[in-house]
Amino acid sequence: MDAIDPRAALDALVADSGESYAALSRMLRRNDAYLQQYVKRGTPRVLAERDRKLLAAYFNVDEAVLGGASSSPNPAMISVRRLDVAASAGPGGLVEDDKAIGDARFDRNLLDMLGIRTGKLAMIRAEGDSMNPLIEDGDQMLVDEGDRRTGPRGAIYVIRLDQALMVKRVSRNGDRMTIASDNPAFPVMPEHGVSDVDIIGRVVWLSRSL
DSSP: OOOOOHHHHHHHHHHHHTOOHHHHHHHTTSOTTHHHHHHHHOOSSSOOHHHHHHHHHHHTOOGGGGTSOOOOSSOOEEEEEEEEEEEESSSOEEOSOOOEEEEEEEEHHHHHHTTOOSOOEEEEEEESSTTTTTSOTTOEEEEETTOOOOOTTOEEEEEEETTEEEEEEEEEETTEEEEEOSSTTSOOOOOEEGGGEEEEEEEEEEEOOO
């Protein structure tokens, strides 16, 4: 059997999905040209293990397709509860009850690659477009409820503010919180005191229907 060419395989997966190289590169937290240079120019020579695992999980293919070792036929899986709520990526949505509507299954190795160790995870749907282009309306967000640490660099969190559940970029400076939208069309939010903001958890992964 002929060996699989991982570059050709990735090129075909991207073409079939309709997704862009730039968007997938951003998902990997790389520069926009990263994957296109890998496929078209051969740089880097091989994908980093973390990037390969994330892409294999995104496209639901065996890692061997992208140049890695074949996955175990029965990888250890982790159940993550899915919640019937939407975290607004717009003006903020009111939430009365976080109802579980089932479980999603994640490969433990993938969670390890994402640096998730807490075991307190939930899937929540994003609603609105204030976090475009990173998060789009309808995206399913994997939220690490065990990671509520905030600092001056900022990260993406699901939070409750004035009883509204929302997903925003949050940073902390002393006893003040800066809550921001990525979409520049949305107004700047005022700073809040630390006690005014309930950090639900950090967004660590996105799933998107094409």
